[in-house]
Amino acid sequence: MTIQVVALLLIALAFYWLGHNIVSNLRQLGKDFDFGFLWSRSGYDINQRLIEYSNNSTHGRAALVGILNTMLVAALGCALATILGVIAGVLRLSKNWIVARLMTVYVEGFRNIPLLLWIILIFAIMTEATPQPRDFRGDNPDASMILFDSVAVTNRGIFIPSPVWGDGAGLLLIVFALSLAAIWAFRRYAHKRQEATGDILPVFPVSLGLFLVPTLLVYFAFSAAISRDQYPLMGVGGQQGATLEQFVEENRNPSICAIPDTAVVNLSTELRAIGQRADIVSVSSAAQMQESLQSGDCVLAVMPPDVAATMAGSLDGVDLVTLGQTIDRGRPLQFERPQLAGFNFEGGIQLRNSLIALWFALSLYTGAFIAEIVRAGILAVSRGQTEAAFALGLQPSRTMNLVILPQALRVIIPPLISQYLNLTKNSSLAIAVGYMDVRSTLGGITINQTGRELEGMLLLGLFYLVLSLLISGVMNIYNTSVKLKER
Amino acid sequence: MNHSQPFVRTQMLEAKEPPLAEKGVVKWMRENLFSSWLNAFLTIVSILLIYWVLDHLLPWMLGGIWNADSLSQCREIRDSLYPDGRDVACWAVLSDRWHQLLFGFYPPELYWRPILTLVMFGAAISPILFNGVPRKLFILTAIAPFAAFWLLWGGSVWMPVVVALGFVIGWAVMKFASMPLGSLVATILTILLPVAYWLFLAGPLAGALDAAVPVGIEAVQTDDFGGFMLALVIGVSGIVLSLPLGIVLALGRQSDLFIINKCSVAFIEIIRGVPLIVWLFTASLLLNYFLPPGVQFDIMLRVIIMVTLFSSAYIAEVVRGGLAALPRGQYEGADSLGLNYWQSMQLIILPQALKISIPGIVSTFIGLFKDTTLVVFIGLLDPIGLSNSIRASTDWNGIYWELFIFIGLCFWIFCFSMSRYSQWLERKLHTGHR
Numbered sequence: 001m002t003i004q005v006v007a008l009l010l011i012a013l014a015f016y017w018l019g020h021n022i023v024s025n026l027r028q029l030g031k032d033f034d035f036g037f038l039w040s041r042s043g044y045d046i047n048q049r050l051i052e053y054s055n056n057s058t059h060g061r062a063a064l065v066g067i068l069n070t071m072l073v074a075a076l077g078c079a080l081a082t083i084l085g086v087i088a089g090v091l092r093l094s095k096n097w098i099v100a101r102l103m104t105v106y107v108e109g110f111r112n113i114p115l116l117l118w119i120i121l122i123f124a125i126m127t128e129a130t131p132q133p134r135d136f137r138g139d140n141p142d143a144s145m146i147l148f149d150s151v152a153v154t155n156r157g158i159f160i161p162s163p164v165w166g167d168g169a170g171l172l173l174i175v176f177a178l179s180l181a182a183i184w185a186f187r188r189y190a191h192k193r194q195e196a197t198g199d200i201l202p203v204f205p206v207s208l209g210l211f212l213v214p215t216l217l218v219y220f221a222f223s224a225a226i227s228r229d230q231y232p233l234m235g236v237g238g239q240q241g242a243t244l245e246q247f248v249e250e251n252r253n254p255s256i257c258a259i260p261d262t263a264v265v266n267l268s269t270e271l272r273a274i275g276q277r278a279d280i281v282s283v284s285s286a287a288q289m290q291e292s293l294q295s296g297d298c299v300l301a302v303m304p305p306d307v308a309a310t311m312a313g314s315l316d317g318v319d320l321v322t323l324g325q326t327i328d329r330g331r332p333l334q335f336e337r338p339q340l341a342g343f344n345f346e347g348g349i350q351l352r353n354s355l356i357a358l359w360f361a362l363s364l365y366t367g368a369f370i371a372e373i374v375r376a377g378i379l380a381v382s383r384g385q386t387e388a389a390f391a392l393g394l395q396p397s398r399t400m401n402l403v404i405l406p407q408a409l410r411v412i413i414p415p416l417i418s419q420y421l422n423l424t425k426n427s428s429l430a431i432a433v434g435y436m437d438v439r440s441t442l443g444g445i446t447i448n449q450t451g452r453e454l455e456g457m458l459l460l461g462l463f464y465l466v467l468s469l470l471i472s473g474v475m476n477i478y479n480t481s482v483k484l485k486e487r
Numbered sequence: 488m489n490h491s492q493p494f495v496r497t498q499m500l501e502a503k504e505p506p507l508a509e510k511g512v513v514k515w516m517r518e519n520l521f522s523s524w525l526n527a528f529l530t531i532v533s534i535l536l537i538y539w540v541l542d543h544l545l546p547w548m549l550g551g552i553w554n555a556d557s558l559s560q561c562r563e564i565r566d567s568l569y570p571d572g573r574d575v576a577c578w579a580v581l582s583d584r585w586h587q588l589l590f591g592f593y594p595p596e597l598y599w600r601p602i603l604t605l606v607m608f609g610a611a612i613s614p615i616l617f618n619g620v621p622r623k624l625f626i627l628t629a630i631a632p633f634a635a636f637w638l639l640w641g642g643s644v645w646m647p648v649v650v651a652l653g654f655v656i657g658w659a660v661m662k663f664a665s666m667p668l669g670s671l672v673a674t675i676l677t678i679l680l681p682v683a684y685w686l687f688l689a690g691p692l693a694g695a696l697d698a699a700v701p702v703g704i705e706a707v708q709t710d711d712f713g714g715f716m717l718a719l720v721i722g723v724s725g726i727v728l729s730l731p732l733g734i735v736l737a738l739g740r741q742s743d744l745f746i747i748n749k750c751s752v753a754f755i756e757i758i759r760g761v762p763l764i765v766w767l768f769t770a771s772l773l774l775n776y777f778l779p780p781g782v783q784f785d786i787m788l789r790v791i792i793m794v795t796l797f798s799s800a801y802i803a804e805v806v807r808g809g810l811a812a813l814p815r816g817q818y819e820g821a822d823s824l825g826l827n828y829w830q831s832m833q834l835i836i837l838p839q840a841l842k843i844s845i846p847g848i849v850s851t852f853i854g855l856f857k858d859t860t861l862v863v864f865i866g867l868l869d870p871i872g873l874s875n876s877i878r879a880s881t882d883w884n885g886i887y888w889e890l891f892i893f894i895g896l897c898f899w900i901f902c903f904s905m906s907r908y909s910q911w912l913e914r915k916l917h918t919g920h921r
Contacts, residue, residue, distance in 0.1 A: 002671060004746045011750060018777050025776045096526045097519035098533045112902035113895045114857040116871060121895075124887045425762035431864055443768065453772045461761045461769075468760040 022454070035459075037450040038063070044445050046436045048352055059446045066441030067463060073358055073437065074424040080363035081423060082416075085370025092375050103371065110368035116429055118365055123357035123433045130155045133344050150337050152345050158356055159338035162349040166262030168222040168332035176215045183207045223331040230326035231263045232308045236299040241324040247300070248276050255279035257289050257298035262330025265347075267302050270327070272339040272346060286310070293320065302327050354435035358427065366423045370416065377412035378404070409482050417475040421468050428464075438463060551576035551889075556583065557882035580883050581893055587877065588893065591713015591868050597705065600638045601716050607631055607638075608723065616908070632727065639720065642706040645696040649689045653681040670829075709787045713868035715897060721787070722856040725794035730848070732795065733802025734841075738832065740803060741810050751803070758800035764861050766793045771865040790862055798855045805851055809844030810836065842916055849909035853902045870894045 026033065038060035045055050050068045053061055092103040110118065131143035133154050145152045152159040190201040235247050235254075248254060253276050258264035260282050268278030281298045283289045286307045292298050293311075303311065311320065338348030381404050389399040430437040431444070439460060447456040507513060521527040552568075552575060555561040561577035569575065581588075590598060611631035614624040633647035657677050665673035697703070712720065739751030758766075770793040774784065784792075813836060821831030841848075863872035874890040877883050 004744050006671075006675070007744075007750070008746050011746075021779055022776050025780055028780050094526075094529075095519065095522060096529055096533075098537075099526075099529050102533050102537070108903060109899070112853070112857075112899045112906065114860040114871075114898055116860040116863075117891060117895055117898070120871070121891050124891070128887060428762040428764045429861070431764065439762075439765065443765065447772075454776060457765065457769055457773055461757075461765055464762060464765060465757060465760040469756075 026454075031451070031454075033455065034452075035455055037446070037452050037455070040450075042446065043449065046441065048355060048436050059442075059450065062446060063438060063442035063459070066436060066438035069435065069441075070424075070427055070430075070437040070439075071467075073355065073362070073427050073430070073435065076359050077362040077366065077423050077427065078420050080359065081366040081370055081419070084363055084367030086374050088367060088371035089374025089378070092371060093378060107368045107371050110365050111372075115361060115365045115426055116432055118361040119357055119429055119432050122361045123353060126157075126353040126357055127155050132156075133340060136340050136345075145338075150335070152338050152340075154345065155353070156344060157350045157352040159345045159348045159350055161335035161337050162347070164262050164265045164330075164334055164336050166330040166332050166334060167226060171222065172215060172218055172332045175218045179210045179214045183210045186210065219332055226329050226331070229329035230305075231302050231329055232305055232326055233267070233323040234293075234301045234303070234308060234311060235321050235323050236293060236296070237319055237321070240321045242321070244270060244323060244325045245274055247323055248274065251299050253277040253279060254300040255281055255298040257281050257283050257292045257301040258303070259283060259285070259289070262334050263302050263327050265334070265336045266328045266330055267300075268347065269336065269339065272341045275341075277341045277346065304329075352435075354430070354433040357433050358430050358435050362423055362426060366419055366426075369419050369422075373412055373415045373419065374408075377408040380411045381407045406482065413475070413479045413482060417472055417479065420475065421471055424467060424471060425464060547574060547576050551578040553578050553582055555579035558884065558886050576889055577886060578889055580877065580886050580889050584873075584877050584883070587714060587873055588870055588890075589714045590716050591873065592711040593707060593713070593716065594705075594711065597641075597707065600641070600704075600707075604635045604638045605719070607634060632724075637704075639712075640707055640709075641704045643693065643697045643701070643703040645693045645700075645702070649693040649696065650685065653685050653689065656684055657681040670827075709785050712787065714870055714873055717787075717862070717867060718856065718859040718869050721791055721794055721859045721862065722852070724791050725798050725855050725859075726848075726852045728791070728795040729797075729799035729802050732799035734806055734837070736799060736803035737806035737810060740807055755800045755803050758797055759804070763794075763797050763858050764864060766797055767861055767865050769793065786865070786867065790865070790867065794855065794859070798851060801851045801854070802848060805844045805847035806840060808847060809840035809842075812843050813839055845916070846909040846913045849905055849912070853905050856905075857898065857902065870897070 039058050041055075042057055042059045042062045043055050044062070046053055046062065046065050048069055049065045050072060051065060053065045088103045088106055091099050092107065094100050094103075130153050133152075133156060135142040136144065136152065136154070143154075150161050186206055187203055190203050194200055233244065235242075235251070237250065239246070248271070254271070256264060256267060256271075256278055258267070258280065260280075264280060268280065271278040279298075281292055283292055286303070289301055289303065289307075290311065293301055301311075308322070336347045338345040338350075340346075385403055385407065386399060389403040394402065427437060428439045431440060434440070442463075443456055443460040447453050450456075504510070505514075508517060520530045550569070550573070552561050552564050555564055555577065556579070558577060558580070561579050565573075565575055565577075586595060586598070590601060593601065607627070608631060610624060611628040613620045614622060614628060630651075633651045637644055637647045657680065660680055661673060661677045664676055668676070736751050736755060739747045740755065742748050742751075767790065770789040771786065774789050774792075775782075778784070817835060817839065818831070821835040824831075826834065860869050860871050863869050863875070866872075868876065871894065874894060877890065878886060
């Protein structure tokens, strides 16, 4: 008891001393302790963002953008690291000598070299050893896109196709959600039935079928119904019935008015194919489109035929013509390919080098650790378990699912949790490649601009602490569910 | 009756050679490389991959140029050597700047000092790492930290001596005061007396001694430290200092005393929940807020303090694992012998728990050593920071891969040998009971 009281006194004394120092230091510097800076204008740009943000937004908003970026790279990293780790861990136990050795080289190589070095090495590869966008130009280009012209690897990042939701996407999503619910219900039913009668239903094939078939059926049915629809093109100026190529000869890089859907994506794809940039002005209704056309915000418009019929000739003082070319209405879900336009690729999603380098390095590095965890987990299940399962007449796949995996997972999951935590914390190394995570926004530029290092670092530390506790909390719940149930 | 003569062989037949597919290289390849279609496919893919990597890498590495003063000169030599436009490595950057990558801007005529420190460090930890080393070397282990500090930073010899004297005072108080004063008072005095001595007496005493008998070597500023030397200094001092702190924290977390337990848990979880880089920024931006106005710390000292606190939380968790792995009977056995808490910890629990946790401590150290690269972000010149500054010079502008390979290889050799050592130790310590 006396020791506790003495310890408490000492700790209280230490805290008092620290607090006293902070107060006197702050007074000496003429600063106060105030989080009001979070609501003032930030004044800096962030090139990588998941939500709307501009330099007029607040510092708080910038911190939020950074938080989302941190979570994005952490989630991507955890997913890829798990895949890599499981594959490498299993292959390291493979009977194939050369594959096992290769995986050993991977694991030992990545575990024993600092993560920071991997991040800047991959970043250097991405920026120094990849072609520039202009190398993709011309009839005989130095570089070409991969995967059926859908992915471009350039020194400005990797451009991948972006999904575009068209008409009927809502129906598609509803069907998909329903089939997920059906899978869940079927698995429950199969489990109950097995408990009651001992019959084993083919759960996996039925689940896979339910997962794919209804959604695909709806997709193809809907596509067949609407993809032959053509939307007319209306242009300001130009000749009635002209082709798109003739129209853009007079109006270079035309701005397009459209209600955002797949048709406008198809239009911009066609424009880029003839070397034009497509500047899209999003409108939300036919009336707004009319207004934009009239005010000259855009010179080209794509719309459903019934809207076009009301539009023709109804604009005062603007010479609206219908072009001879029409545009596909599109499918419920389609992908917009990146295309070379001007000095860079347009369309699709640009994965910046900073994100790619951070993501790949984090995944490869953590994957090496996860591989060792997986290997240890599999080795921890004694051979007798497999042999006993075979002796009971279980098939190899069932042995794996019912006997080996449940026992291995129990060994694997606790260290896996701490690897996920490590990956999340290591994502703060984003500073090395200029990825705008929460440390770079809240803990970097914001602190530098406002001079609020005490408050900023406090919030930053608090964020990481809460995130760590959240992840370990969620994973612990999962861990309890796979843990050996003892009574 | 049918008399049949049974045939009985009196001699063994010569053993036949196994069939061709069941022996030697063929058998090995069949079993290890082509045992199934999938394996055959994987083997061929792997071989192709290895060939592709080596085909690109080997000519580039082996054809490398070692003698040049700058990257442009390197390229001239390359173009005259290989007119076919082949690209080769320019290792000349290493022969030109290796001393910077290893020692930073430490004065070249004083390189013997860090080297001597390293040798001394090796000798000092050898009795801890290996059994066959004479026990007398432990004296060196006790002296080494102060001697290392003096050798690296230089200056008057009296400062480290006077600081070391504080530990002697603490030890003496512990030894002679516990009998007359009781253990609690003695423990408090053991902590308080040396601290008071360091705060108020040590500085003037060192000054007086230095004035009386000036003994010293040339002083080196912290700014001149860099490269792998810096990484080693931070890593080693971090681990050495964090070990005792981590053990204390682990004991605190295992303790039944409510306040001590909760404080240890809070400290460990807060430190572990926040990335090291945030702590380093705290050290460089905020530490001055927590100290009395006017007190300034060397940036390297600040980093070492932060790294120590950081790794002590991790060491605490490792040691806690070791404590938890001991069977309950060991604690009860110690109690039944009538030992008090500290005696039972010192004589029975900790020796066993630490033995179990050595592999974990080593891997914490590997992690810490790799993490020393993060100090580049607060302006210290670790190997990666130096590679940036080498690339920023006009001579070597645009050189990437050679530097990365060298730095990576050095880290790899160090960390890999450490992890091998810990595996060896794990096997050696696997002594039946756990």
